[in-house]
Amino acid sequence: MSQVKILLDESEIPAQWYNVVADMPNPPAPPLGPDGEPINPEALSAIFPPAVIEQEISRERWITVPEPVLQVYRLWRPTPLYRALRLEQALGTPARIYYKYEGVSPAGSHKPNTSVAQAYFNSIAGIRRLATETGAGQWGSALAMAGRMFGIDVRVYMVRVSYEQKPFRRSMMESWGAEVIASPSTITNSGRSVLAGAPDSPGSLGIAISEAVEEAASRKDTNYALGSVLNHVLLHQTVIGLEARKQFEKLNDYPDVVIACCGGGSNFGGTAFPFFADKACGRRVRLLAVEPESCPTLTRGHYAYDSGDTAGLTPLMLMYTLGRNFVPPRIHAGGLRYHGDSPLVSQLHHEGLVDALAVPQRATFEAGLMFARAEGIIPAPETNHAIRAAIDEAEACTRTGERKTIFFTLSGHGHFDMAAYDRYLSGELEDSPYPEAAIKAALAELPNIARPPS
Amino acid sequence: MSQVKILLDESEIPAQWYNVVADMPNPPAPPLGPDGEPINPEALSAIFPPAVIEQEISRERWITVPEPVLQVYRLWRPTPLYRALRLEQALGTPARIYYKYEGVSPAGSHKPNTSVAQAYFNSIAGIRRLATETGAGQWGSALAMAGRMFGIDVRVYMVRVSYEQKPFRRSMMESWGAEVIASPSTITNSGRSVLAGAPDSPGSLGIAISEAVEEAASRKDTNYALGSVLNHVLLHQTVIGLEARKQFEKLNDYPDVVIACCGGGSNFGGTAFPFFADKACGRRVRLLAVEPESCPTLTRGHYAYDSGDTAGLTPLMLMYTLGRNFVPPRIHAGGLRYHGDSPLVSQLHHEGLVDALAVPQRATFEAGLMFARAEGIIPAPETNHAIRAAIDEAEACTRTGERKTIFFTLSGHGHFDMAAYDRYLSGELEDSPYPEAAIKAALAELPNIARPPS
Numbered sequence: 001m002s003q004v005k006i007l008l009d010e011s012e013i014p015a016q017w018y019n020v021v022a023d024m025p026n027p028p029a030p031p032l033g034p035d036g037e038p039i040n041p042e043a044l045s046a047i048f049p050p051a052v053i054e055q056e057i058s059r060e061r062w063i064t065v066p067e068p069v070l071q072v073y074r075l076w077r078p079t080p081l082y083r084a085l086r087l088e089q090a091l092g093t094p095a096r097i098y099y100k101y102e103g104v105s106p107a108g109s110h111k112p113n114t115s116v117a118q119a120y121f122n123s124i125a126g127i128r129r130l131a132t133e134t135g136a137g138q139w140g141s142a143l144a145m146a147g148r149m150f151g152i153d154v155r156v157y158m159v160r161v162s163y164e165q166k167p168f169r170r171s172m173m174e175s176w177g178a179e180v181i182a183s184p185s186t187i188t189n190s191g192r193s194v195l196a197g198a199p200d201s202p203g204s205l206g207i208a209i210s211e212a213v214e215e216a217a218s219r220k221d222t223n224y225a226l227g228s229v230l231n232h233v234l235l236h237q238t239v240i241g242l243e244a245r246k247q248f249e250k251l252n253d254y255p256d257v258v259i260a261c262c263g264g265g266s267n268f269g270g271t272a273f274p275f276f277a278d279k280a281c282g283r284r285v286r287l288l289a290v291e292p293e294s295c296p297t298l299t300r301g302h303y304a305y306d307s308g309d310t311a312g313l314t315p316l317m318l319m320y321t322l323g324r325n326f327v328p329p330r331i332h333a334g335g336l337r338y339h340g341d342s343p344l345v346s347q348l349h350h351e352g353l354v355d356a357l358a359v360p361q362r363a364t365f366e367a368g369l370m371f372a373r374a375e376g377i378i379p380a381p382e383t384n385h386a387i388r389a390a391i392d393e394a395e396a397c398t399r400t401g402e403r404k405t406i407f408f409t410l411s412g413h414g415h416f417d418m419a420a421y422d423r424y425l426s427g428e429l430e431d432s433p434y435p436e437a438a439i440k441a442a443l444a445e446l447p448n449i450a451r452p453p454s
Numbered sequence: 455m456s457q458v459k460i461l462l463d464e465s466e467i468p469a470q471w472y473n474v475v476a477d478m479p480n481p482p483a484p485p486l487g488p489d490g491e492p493i494n495p496e497a498l499s500a501i502f503p504p505a506v507i508e509q510e511i512s513r514e515r516w517i518t519v520p521e522p523v524l525q526v527y528r529l530w531r532p533t534p535l536y537r538a539l540r541l542e543q544a545l546g547t548p549a550r551i552y553y554k555y556e557g558v559s560p561a562g563s564h565k566p567n568t569s570v571a572q573a574y575f576n577s578i579a580g581i582r583r584l585a586t587e588t589g590a591g592q593w594g595s596a597l598a599m600a601g602r603m604f605g606i607d608v609r610v611y612m613v614r615v616s617y618e619q620k621p622f623r624r625s626m627m628e629s630w631g632a633e634v635i636a637s638p639s640t641i642t643n644s645g646r647s648v649l650a651g652a653p654d655s656p657g658s659l660g661i662a663i664s665e666a667v668e669e670a671a672s673r674k675d676t677n678y679a680l681g682s683v684l685n686h687v688l689l690h691q692t693v694i695g696l697e698a699r700k701q702f703e704k705l706n707d708y709p710d711v712v713i714a715c716c717g718g719g720s721n722f723g724g725t726a727f728p729f730f731a732d733k734a735c736g737r738r739v740r741l742l743a744v745e746p747e748s749c750p751t752l753t754r755g756h757y758a759y760d761s762g763d764t765a766g767l768t769p770l771m772l773m774y775t776l777g778r779n780f781v782p783p784r785i786h787a788g789g790l791r792y793h794g795d796s797p798l799v800s801q802l803h804h805e806g807l808v809d810a811l812a813v814p815q816r817a818t819f820e821a822g823l824m825f826a827r828a829e830g831i832i833p834a835p836e837t838n839h840a841i842r843a844a845i846d847e848a849e850a851c852t853r854t855g856e857r858k859t860i861f862f863t864l865s866g867h868g869h870f871d872m873a874a875y876d877r878y879l880s881g882e883l884e885d886s887p888y889p890e891a892a893i894k895a896a897l898a899e900l901p902n903i904a905r906p907p908s
Contacts (some may be wrong), residue, residue, distance in 0.1 A: 005464060005529065007464070010459060072830075075829070076830075086603070105830075106830030148827050168876075171876045171879075174870055178824065285768045314742075367630060372629055378626060418625035425629065
């Protein structure tokens with residue numbers, strides 16, 4: 001039997017993050033202000049510390065990971081790369097399936113890769129308070145933990161449907177000392193305005209971002225931290241793909257396809273960008289982002305300027321979007337309930353360099369359970385999207401006889417999502433139909449800014 | 455800054471389990487049948503496979519870990535040993551604190567170290583069905599996962615108070631395909647008999663063991679698997695201490711005190727026995743078992759023959775016991791709610807070679823939260839008992855200036871115990887008073903078998 005787990009030495013944690021901007025065929029489209037003109041990065045200084053703003057606009061290929069960030073990374077990094085031999089056997093596939101397990105972090109997902117960095121950069125800027133949003137709770141947990149480690153108080157606006165579905169994610173954040181508020185809330189203008197129109201609103205990442213940004217912009221002592229979408233967040237997450245590349249080197253193997261689930265894009269970008277660097281040098285590798293059928297941003301959205309939040313407080317970004325007013329159905333993959341997507345991932349998808357696939361909810365849980373029963377680990381509902389695609393790829397190999405190397409990131413465990421597994425096992429979990437009317441309406445409200453030529 | 459995490463290579467997973475019996479100053483006292491005579495090991499063949507019975511009575515120092523067991527171990531082993539530098543800093547102690555993290559297993563605790571072995575030995579004996587009990591759900595989860603990997607169906611009797619406090623542990627077991635039943639149940643004689651006297655019984659490990667043993671003894675197709683107490687279980691768990699010893703060698707350090715929480719004794723024995731081997735050779739090392747003040751088996755129990763379950767279906771074992779009819783208060787450390795203790799741990803404690811300490815519930819959560827905020831990982835309530843003792847040792851060093859090396863096993867994470875943290879954070883969690891009257895009554899009912907001379 002071949003090796004099951006490929007570990008790296010602590011000294012092999014990447015000492016630099018990889019900035020994909022350096023290798024993109026075209027420069028990133030600039031964010032725009034409400035006047036339709038490119039914004040001055042300094043405008044971001046009300047909510048972000050200087051180092052983060054620099055990283056957001058940097059074109060340097062490599063950016064050094066500071067030693068205090070590495071010290072915290074060492075609590076769980078390098079993360080293992082596994083060969084899913086038992087899953088391969090269960091599927092009877094000739095393909096080789098590998099997964100990188102980011103659920104070994106104390107918060108249970110890949111999110112601390114950036115929360116630790118953001119907390120550190122805020123702390124050296126003298127910031128002692130952060131506001132943020134969270135969907136499924138993975139990001140809020142990660143920032144709560146990181147904030148505590150760098151002496152920063154954290155307030156988390158948690159999307160209401162997740163707040164109700166996952167009370168123990170809230171307890172986890174509170175255990176690390178954070179304050180958690182269900183969003184939409186009555187303590188911000190953005191929240192009150194949503195509740196005025198929809199008192200039963202389940203919330204969305206877009207709404208929660210509005211609330212956190214509003215708070216950070218209006219309080220001098222408070223900065224804002226975002227768990228996905230922005231360039232610096234994806235930059236920090238590249239430790240995933242950089243480690244994975246080293247691990248494949250040790251195996252003397254290389255993926256034919258790199259798969260990750262994609263909501264705001266931080267897990268996908270962090271996984272795929274280091275492989276994009278090879279692709280940019282001519283290596284053949286398929287990069288596949290997987291999203292929910294009921295929130296199909298990359299596969300059904302418009303490539304257009306839109307704001308990152310519902311209230312329109314953020315700059316306008318060129319990205320795939322379903323319209324900032326779209327409130328996704330209450331699927332269990334709360335981390336994928338986002339109307340937009342990372343501008344970097346969007347641009348690469350628009351240019352044909354990144355593929356995308358949308359999958360229905362039940363099929364993702366079927367895949368997740370098959371994985372759990374073969375490999376042991378119970379994955380987060382978000383991750384189940386990637387597993388669905390990986391299993392589909394492997395089953396295609398069974399039919400064709402191809403011996404592809406399939407790689408995906410197991411972005412988090414599902415310990416706080418057992419209610420969703422319960423519903424699946426009892427047959428109660430349904431697929432949401434594609435919310436065509438709601439998306440059409442939200443797209444019709446997109447800001448009237450011409451899409452730049454591609 | 456010194457090294458934070460000490461990893462071993464996959465080839466350093468122990469290839470043999472360590473049997474402490476080989477190094478004990480006196481042979482273990484034999485289990486007795488209902489007639490007061492030593493039982494014939496073959497009597498156990500109705501519920502255990504041959505390899506397990508052999509291990510239960512073996513006096514060989516080293517017992518080989520079969521390759522199929524090692525293959526599953528490799529999914530998460532070797533587990534990391536951490537230096538708790540951030541906790542040391544928070545405490546301002548001159549002591550060095552180390553912990554071995556067993557929560558990295560897919561089931562979230564040390565329990566798969568034995569569940570995988572037991573499932574394997576049953577599978578090669580042709581067994582396709584197992585019955586077991588679980589307290590907090592850690593053991594049931596571990597056996598559900600292991601059973602699935604070796605093609606064995608699992609039924610779990612889950613102590614009712616945990617069944618109610620931790621519904622998602624049940625979902626986890628069901629996700630791996632196990633069947634979960636709240637204990638006491640109406641489907642066994644043992645369960646019905648408890649319910650007749652106490653319809654609202656919260657259950658206990660002793661009752662759940664009765665139900666599972668009764669089922670296994672009465673069904674030809676079904677064996678029984680126990681998550682703690684017995685010699686073979688502690689044997690399998692010695693991978694913890696064996697790895698830790700190698701990790702200390704790499705550090706060129708050695709613990710002054712080895713700490714683990716202790717319910718049935720598998721985590722404590724697995725952690726401490728490999729260090730006992732050194733102690734038996736004259737090395738100075740303190741071995742400290744930590745238990746709840748409301749279920750103080752080692753510190754307040756009698757050293758006497760008693761049965762391992764409430765109904766009296768198991769052989770009588772010489773151990774510290776609070777009386778098989780004692781139903782411990784509803785503390786959150788469900789894995790420590792057991793009237794008895796491992797006969798091996800009990801004998802070593804009786805002979806003065808193992809120390810024991812009982813701690814109150816609130817103090818354990820205080821310690822667990824301090825740990826989580828410093829080190830990131832949120833521990834299981836059982837583990838918080840060990841952390842309390844480790845912090846107390848470190849604080850003593852702060853007073854005396856001693857630079858002790860303190861080592862404990864972080865036996866599991868607390869992801870399914872957030873309701874307990876919630877109660878602690880909101881000030882609702884209370885200490886149960888020492889249940890003196892209940893223990894006195896249960897001790898009065900001990901079988902009338904003379905304690906052998908020690």
